[in-house]
Amino acid sequence: MTRGYISIGSNIDKETNIPASLKALEEYFGNLTVSSIYESEAVGFTGDSCHNLIVGFDSDLDVKSVAKQLRQIELDHGRSRNSEKFSPRTLDLDLILYGDIIINDGRLQIPRDEIERYAFVLEPLAEIAPTLKHPVSQVTYENLWKNFDKTMLKQWRLATKEASTK
Numbered sequence: 001m002t003r004g005y006i007s008i009g010s011n012i013d014k015e016t017n018i019p020a021s022l023k024a025l026e027e028y029f030g031n032l033t034v035s036s037i038y039e040s041e042a043v044g045f046t047g048d049s050c051h052n053l054i055v056g057f058d059s060d061l062d063v064k065s066v067a068k069q070l071r072q073i074e075l076d077h078g079r080s081r082n083s084e085k086f087s088p089r090t091l092d093l094d095l096i097l098y099g100d101i102i103i104n105d106g107r108l109q110i111p112r113d114e115i116e117r118y119a120f121v122l123e124p125l126a127e128i129a130p131t132l133k134h135p136v137s138q139v140t141y142e143n144l145w146k147n148f149d150k151t152m153l154k155q156w157r158l159a160t161k162e163a164s165t166k
Contacts, residue, residue, distance in 0.1 A: 005096050009091075011048045012090045054128060078091070094112055
């Protein structure tokens with residue numbers, strides 16, 4: 001079994017799409033480790049605030065099969081195939097880590113560089129996997145978060161009850 005982590009984000013009908021994505025992920029991958037949900041201002045585009053979280057899961061699938069399944073879940077929840085990288089969206093599911101795999105194959109990049117660039121990815125990852133080490137830098141996510149520049153941070157943790165899949 002390989003341990004993977006998925007970044008989940010939504011800023012369109014997020015109160016419906018986030019729980020629906022958790023249900024779909026749980027149906028496909030089984031038990032999930034779910035972070036708190038974080039709200040932040042839209043980054044890179046103008047739009048409603050975003051809800052973001054990280055889930056951990058275990059799978060026997062190869063990395064490309066996991067990525068393909070995430071894309072299908074996005075489409076099933078109203079995401080357009082032509083959506084721009086920085087634009088409002090119903091659901092954004094990014095496989096950010098998959099075991100110790102390091103890959104940069106077109107659309108599939110693992111580990112995702114967003115881990116170290118965006119608080120809305122790093123903080124929830126550090127919450128659920130603090131002692132896990134980044135496969136390239138070998139620094140724990142807890143330490144990456146401690147050293148993250150928070151001077152312009154516009155993000156806050158929401159109640160964790162929304163994130164529960166139990």
